[in-house]
Amino acid sequence: MLAQSLPGGHASFTPEKQRQLLLHEAKQPYQVESERDVPKARQGELLVKVLAVGLNPIDWKSAQYGFGIPSLPCINGRELVGRxxxxxxxxxxxxEIGDAILSICTDYRDFRKSAFQEYAIATDFNAIKLPPQIDYAHAASIGVAFVAAALSLGICFGVTFPIANKDETLDLLEVAKSQGRDKIPQDTVEEVFNSIDPWNRPHAGEWILIYGASSITAQIAIQLARWAHLRVIAVVDLDKHEERLRTLGADKLIDRKDLSAAASQIRTEIKAPIRFALDTIGPDTALWCHDLLASRTGIQCRPSLRHSASGTWAMGAVSSLPHLICLTGAPKVEESNVRLHSVPIKLFHEHEGVGRVLSGWLRDLLDSGELRLPETLFERGGLDVIGRSLERLRRGEVSGKRLVVRFEDL
Structure with missing residues (x-):
């Protein structure tokens, strides 16, 4: 057993071995295994005992389809609350020792940080100390969605966010640029430095379209957009999610059951330009968003527009094209008058400035209660019930909600 001193002369005993939930092959079920090593903290890291994990669609999709798996056996799990x-x-x-933190595991290649184990590593500048008034397990529902939504709007679109109770704004894009091109991951340079020109950033009162608005990332994005004084068009199954999205502040709700009718409704009811869209579903729905944006702009595809090696459209510094963020797959288009974006999620864990700012902002939002957390379903049983809980996600039984697994009573 490893001993760690606690304030006041107490000691916390950490075992050398633990249980982990392993994926040995794609399309095979996860397996709980014992006698696995407890990871060791390095400089700038914390070791936490896992108390609850939030389940994300990527946790079952990567296992089912074999993507996002750097090596096998694999430990998944993108967000956890731990002590x-x-x-x-x-x-x-x-x-301090004993504090509860939220850890957002965007660094999926480092299995020491993955959530599906009894003890995990958290990078200290990404760790979010939880305020005592919040239900700790509920906090496990929000991390990945918040980071994805904030980077989508803040980096790809260049949205600036007002900070509550402070006479200042948060400009994530400028934070990301502060380290210079040669100091950030090379596959994020295009998004950070060429994503959008300063004069083309969204302005107050402008519309943003969000397809798949019931997803947790979209629910966070709606709130962030409203704080930035943008107006939100939410495309969603209204029978299931209308009440929730109205509560979150969506300005215009569009039923997704008939997409031809949905496009006609948007064209009829919204005369102002729509330059920004976010798709949370996949390539087919992203194509619908793309075509809607393309039909509402007079800008044509420029001769200088080229497809970059990273799979995004490289435009240089003079683009005024409309912008589409594709969270789960871009549409296949030969030429486009729409700028396609992929979210540079790794900035959260590889860019200390971005990671520290986002973590601090989320901590403040949880403390103030300003951010509405998603409706959450809870399962008890720790690692032993994660497999069946992921099956619920795969079967589509959990819509517009987050599923959180508790490891022990909180």
Whole structure:
């Protein structure tokens, strides 16, 4: 057993071995295995005992279809709430042994940080210390969605966000640019430095279309967009999700059951330009969003528009094209008068400035209660019930809600 001193002379004992939920092959069920090593914290890291994990669609899709798996056996799980048991290597004096934190595991290649195990590593500048008034397990529902929504709007679209109770705004794009082109991951340079010109950023009162608006990422994006004084068109199954999305502040709700009728309704009821759209579903729905944006702009595909090696459209610094974020797959288009974006999610864990700012902002939002957390379903049983819980997601039984698995009573 490894001993760690606690404030007041107490000690926390961390075992050398633990249980993990492993994926040995794609299309095979996860397996719980014992006698696995407890990871060791390095400089700038925390070791936490996992208390609850939030389940995301990627957790079953990667296992089913074999993508997003850097090596086998694989440990999945993108977000967890845990209690800190070791901070010897941490640079966070505000986090002490015994504190509950939210850890958002965007660094899926480092299995030490994955959620589907009893003990996990958290990067200290990404760790979000949870306020005592929040239900800790409920906090496991929000991390990945918040990071994806904030980077989508803040980096790809260049939205600036007002900070509650402060006379200032948060400009994530400028934070990302602050380290320079050679200091950020090379596959994020295009999004950070060429995604949008300053004069083409969204302005107050402008419309943004969100397809798949019941997803948790979309629910967060609606709130962020409204705080930035944007107007939101939400395309969704109204029978299931109308009440929730009205509560979140969507300005215009469009039923997705008949997409031809939906497009006609948007053209009829919204005369102002629509330059921004976010799709959370997949390539087919992203294509619908693309065509809607393309039909509402007079800008034509420029001769200088070229498809870059990273799979995005590289335009240089003079583009005024409409913009589409594709969270789960881009449409296949030969030429386009729409700028296609993929979210540079790795900025959260590889760019300390971005990671620290986002984590601090989410901490403040949880503390103030300003951010509405998603409706959440809870399962008890820890690693032993994750497999069947992911099956519920795969079968589509959980819509517009997050499923969280508790490891122990909180």
């Amino acid at each position: 800190v048991v070791s901070r010897d290597q941490s640079q966070r004096p505000d986090i």
